[in-house]
Amino acid sequence: MNLAFPLLLLFLSASSFADQDILLLSRPLIADRAQNVARDDDADDLLIRCTSWRVAGEANNLAPWQTVPPECGSYVREYMTGKGYRYDLEIAAREAAAFARSVLLAGDGKDAWVFDVDETLLSNLQYYADHGFGLELFDSHEFDKWVEKAVAPAIQSSLQLYHQVLDLGFKAILLTGRSEAHRDITIDNLISVGFRDWEKLILRGPSDRGKSAKIYKSERRSVIVADGYRIHGNSGDQWSDLVGSEIGHRSFKLPNPMYYIP
Amino acid sequence: MNLAFPLLLLFLSASSFADQDILLLSRPLIADRAQNVARDDDADDLLIRCTSWRVAGEANNLAPWQTVPPECGSYVREYMTGKGYRYDLEIAAREAAAFARSVLLAGDGKDAWVFDVDETLLSNLQYYADHGFGLELFDSHEFDKWVEKAVAPAIQSSLQLYHQVLDLGFKAILLTGRSEAHRDITIDNLISVGFRDWEKLILRGPSDRGKSAKIYKSERRSVIVADGYRIHGNSGDQWSDLVGSEIGHRSFKLPNPMYYIP
Numbered sequence: 001m002n003l004a005f006p007l008l009l010l011f012l013s014a015s016s017f018a019d020q021d022i023l024l025l026s027r028p029l030i031a032d033r034a035q036n037v038a039r040d041d042d043a044d045d046l047l048i049r050c051t052s053w054r055v056a057g058e059a060n061n062l063a064p065w066q067t068v069p070p071e072c073g074s075y076v077r078e079y080m081t082g083k084g085y086r087y088d089l090e091i092a093a094r095e096a097a098a099f100a101r102s103v104l105l106a107g108d109g110k111d112a113w114v115f116d117v118d119e120t121l122l123s124n125l126q127y128y129a130d131h132g133f134g135l136e137l138f139d140s141h142e143f144d145k146w147v148e149k150a151v152a153p154a155i156q157s158s159l160q161l162y163h164q165v166l167d168l169g170f171k172a173i174l175l176t177g178r179s180e181a182h183r184d185i186t187i188d189n190l191i192s193v194g195f196r197d198w199e200k201l202i203l204r205g206p207s208d209r210g211k212s213a214k215i216y217k218s219e220r221r222s223v224i225v226a227d228g229y230r231i232h233g234n235s236g237d238q239w240s241d242l243v244g245s246e247i248g249h250r251s252f253k254l255p256n257p258m259y260y261i262p
Numbered sequence: 263m264n265l266a267f268p269l270l271l272l273f274l275s276a277s278s279f280a281d282q283d284i285l286l287l288s289r290p291l292i293a294d295r296a297q298n299v300a301r302d303d304d305a306d307d308l309l310i311r312c313t314s315w316r317v318a319g320e321a322n323n324l325a326p327w328q329t330v331p332p333e334c335g336s337y338v339r340e341y342m343t344g345k346g347y348r349y350d351l352e353i354a355a356r357e358a359a360a361f362a363r364s365v366l367l368a369g370d371g372k373d374a375w376v377f378d379v380d381e382t383l384l385s386n387l388q389y390y391a392d393h394g395f396g397l398e399l400f401d402s403h404e405f406d407k408w409v410e411k412a413v414a415p416a417i418q419s420s421l422q423l424y425h426q427v428l429d430l431g432f433k434a435i436l437l438t439g440r441s442e443a444h445r446d447i448t449i450d451n452l453i454s455v456g457f458r459d460w461e462k463l464i465l466r467g468p469s470d471r472g473k474s475a476k477i478y479k480s481e482r483r484s485v486i487v488a489d490g491y492r493i494h495g496n497s498g499d500q501w502s503d504l505v506g507s508e509i510g511h512r513s514f515k516l517p518n519p520m521y522y523i524p
Contacts, residue, residue, distance in 0.1 A: 052349040087314040
């Protein structure tokens, strides 16, 4: 709550500045102050409420949702473009790296770490900045045009984690909700921003159409495990990346208050 | 960031108040202002960092931890005693109630909702207020003395949810890490604050000694399911309440930045 302006007016009202332009107000100062304080209290309350909504999403408490609640639009924009989002990404990567270092690898080439792609390795923040940071209903046609530009930057903390787990000897398996039709463009994008040497890049094929992400990803992880891999870590920004079957020993939920994929 | 004081000083420095007591400062105003702004920036940064730590816990990203990070002690105290904790409890209960209403019950007396007890139905906030809100290492001897007083209040949003799920026809199954030795005192406490008509109250028996909460609760849920119950909802403040086997159709993670139980 920033009281600078009303406090200042109260002080100046008794000063030699009393006749200056700054005090040419149409309402009594006391009323103004009360109104400003009330507005600040409302803003504080909204901030806490929108934080609660965001945290409920991160804790997987929210029922499926389609758009950011309108009253939290500014909150989400400020969170995504400020330190909050960056720090949340960084702590998820830091905890994942600490866990990765603690794993005793068998060293047979079957120690795996599963990564989602969008909002996990690659950032589509620029696209969402142009579409209300989650206030607009998701438009797959518009989003496909963005994907096809192949210009999504790496999430820096994830890029660092990615190289750390490779260096430790894990195999990186990329499991994305993007379609096989976007395989080449996705590879171009990933390589151009520094990702390399993945063991597999799994995209949605024709037989996955209509499946929820939770089912599609569970099925594909089951095949990964049937192929002899041990999934030690699993990183994703959606709970549908992290629940279901063969979820791995540890999951790391990257922040995302902009959209929900079931 | 509250700029009231430095801004005020900057304005007044050019005013007719220049020789008054308020401006008898030992250092130049500009330096003072820079220092105050830096202090505000540091406080803002710490707030965002401690929020990140708390959210990482709620998202189950944190490795096992023993105490609140010392630099986040004040943050956790303010969160627990302010609106943040209350709103987070309320949204968890609201989402749980919405899910409960959406369930098609079989009506055979086997539709179950599992509740943890401490920090889920009953609040030990008074105990933790006297022990640093999670800054102190957990002391089971001291905590037992508190439990034996049987004065823990109900978490109001949970009490409401509890009655809502009972009214909808669910059977409430209480599954707690408390020991069998505390059965009577726990029943007294629960009843005195408004909980009633549970189907089962399951506490740790002698054979559960040394088991992690995750293992103990998974084993007990497996027995519940073997007895023919369908676990539709599961409410708990620890991830060890909500992961493992037979986790139910939906889980609801109540907030708790004060302690971690594996």
